[in-house]
Amino acid sequence: MFKWFGKVNFTPYTKVSAFAQHLRDGRLMGSRCTRCGATTFPPRADCHACMSGDFEFVELSGRGTLTTYTKIVAAPTGFDDLAPYIIGVVDLAEGGRALAWFGETVPEQDIEIGMSLQVVPRMFEEQEEIKVYYSLERPGTTWSKAVPPV
Amino acid sequence: MTRVGIIGLGHGVFGRRSDATVQELAFEAFREAVEDAGIDRDAIDASVIGAVPEYHKQRSVAGVVQEYLGLVPKPTWLTEVACASGSAAIRTAWMAIQSGLHEVVAVIGCQKMTELSTPEILALMGRVGEVQWESGFGTTFPGYYAMFARRHMHEFGTTREHLLDVAVKNHYYGAMNPRALFRKEITKEKAGSSEDVATPFQVYDCCANADGAACVILASEERARALSPHPVWLSGMGCATASMSVLRRPSLVGLPSAEQAGAQAYAMAGIAPRDVKVADVHDCFTIAEIMAYEDLGFCKKGEGGPFVADRQTYIGGTVAVNVDGGLKAKGHPIGATGVSMTYEIAKQLRGEAGKRQVSDADIGLTHNVGGIGQYCFVQVLTRD
Numbered sequence: 151m152f153k154w155f156g157k158v159n160f161t162p163y164t165k166v167s168a169f170a171q172h173l174r175d176g177r178l179m180g181s182r183c184t185r186c187g188a189t190t191f192p193p194r195a196d197c198h199a200c201m202s203g204d205f206e207f208v209e210l211s212g213r214g215t216l217t218t219y220t221k222i223v224a225a226p227t228g229f230d231d232l233a234p235y236i237i238g239v240v241d242l243a244e245g246g247r248a249l250a251w252f253g254e255t256v257p258e259q260d261i262e263i264g265m266s267l268q269v270v271p272r273m274f275e276e277q278e279e280i281k282v283y284y285s286l287e288r289p290g291t292t293w294s295k296a297v298p299p300v
Numbered sequence: 301m302t303r304v305g306i307i308g309l310g311h312g313v314f315g316r317r318s319d320a321t322v323q324e325l326a327f328e329a330f331r332e333a334v335e336d337a338g339i340d341r342d343a344i345d346a347s348v349i350g351a352v353p354e355y356h357k358q359r360s361v362a363g364v365v366q367e368y369l370g371l372v373p374k375p376t377w378l379t380e381v382a383c384a385s386g387s388a389a390i391r392t393a394w395m396a397i398q399s400g401l402h403e404v405v406a407v408i409g410c411q412k413m414t415e416l417s418t419p420e421i422l423a424l425m426g427r428v429g430e431v432q433w434e435s436g437f438g439t440t441f442p443g444y445y446a447m448f449a450r451r452h453m454h455e456f457g458t459t460r461e462h463l464l465d466v467a468v469k470n471h472y473y474g475a476m477n478p479r480a481l482f483r484k485e486i487t488k489e490k491a492g493s494s495e496d497v498a499t500p501f502q503v504y505d506c507c508a509n510a511d512g513a514a515c516v517i518l519a520s521e522e523r524a525r526a527l528s529p530h531p532v533w534l535s536g537m538g539c540a541t542a543s544m545s546v547l548r549r550p551s552l553v554g555l556p557s558a559e560q561a562g563a564q565a566y567a568m569a570g571i572a573p574r575d576v577k578v579a580d581v582h583d584c585f586t587i588a589e590i591m592a593y594e595d596l597g598f599c600k601k602g603e604g605g606p607f608v609a610d611r612q613t614y615i616g617g618t619v620a621v622n623v624d625g626g627l628k629a630k631g632h633p634i635g636a637t638g639v640s641m642t643y644e645i646a647k648q649l650r651g652e653a654g655k656r657q658v659s660d661a662d663i664g665l666t667h668n669v670g671g672i673g674q675y676c677f678v679q680v681l682t683r684d
Contacts, residue, residue: 156436164432192433192547218454218552220446222438223496226423229438234496237437239447239546247547249434263454283436 165195191246305524305531308337308517350389351635384670386638387677409639462605474629481631510631536569536680555673573597
């Protein structure tokens, strides 16, 4: 059900589609190659290191540090209702990177490169269909307490 | 390896060209290039078209251009690597000539962008990021480069002023280029008080979408010597890639594809970065030009900001960069841009750049980036 992922989803079909169910259930999953053990985020079905097609999902802590960020003011089609919004790139503690919006637990004036953050599973509320994503929050934030992006 | 020579140069006016179709734009550049080469159109063996198809209402643009130029039934094909499509066209034409398959090939970069609205273009361009994991968060093309800029500022102390210095320089030269979209100088104050696009970028940090076309005619070394009084040689050809996703890039303060493409081009040409007198680099955003100085070895990593602030990339400095106005002031009709760069540097090497002429310009360079650095093409151009 990868079509659940993202405010606008461009890739509803993928070999890692179960990622979205896990996200709905509050788990942020990376992938681990069952042959060589290489672990990565975002998850991928085919191992970058050894080319195996066998993988399993592994739950990540979501903890990481902010590498860079920007406030998007001129938004593309489909995102005008959210603009302006701040996106950041986080280097995850367990390896890999995530790009996401900042959530409400991190005020704009507190954002600085190198800060500790947590990638937290989220769901768009007040929508009939399931739409999940993740946001960048103060470490320790849990998904059930999270609120939609401002 | 024998060389491939540039024997014909043509360039239309870049801008909001609501007066012309894409094939009419292509014709303007093609006619000028054929006249410049002084050849008969029948002497052209094939054409290669650089364009990005999704901006056009016309599908399969190479065919309509080929027909309108009067080149049917000669072979043609399209190259697409986002904003580097024009340089990819030149590279495949160069390959076709080096292989011995063709002797004279016309390369036309052409693009009609302004049929789409700015939000539509932002959405299309934003999807040159990785759509599975990034585009769902509303990423934009300026947004990616803004994140490179923020990281560059963090690691090296590059300032907002340094970014604006790039915009001011490129508008200064764009004002002297009759083919440029923006032909007016700007002040740093004006640039720094424009609307926010993606912080730290404001409007004047960003190149403008445009319509336009450029054409170069290439020939084998033997044919180029026979046909042209002043052939310019494609002496170094570099091409490399970097990951589609910023999430898979080891560094966000430069483009690894540009470093590698540059090193390949220097090695093939047998020159060093300090030998380059004039360059056109891919300044889609102000930080992109600063990263290009560093990736190409014009200055050390992290010193690109002070390099432009010290006017080292103006005419008379260490290396003249984007003295045609760059993407910033000349405009960026994406498929045409790479061909426009080669046109400009060949003009410089022929000593025909007028008020913008760099003295003793014997070695020049082009640096054309696709997307957010997923593709990079670098050419070293020389003259006899």
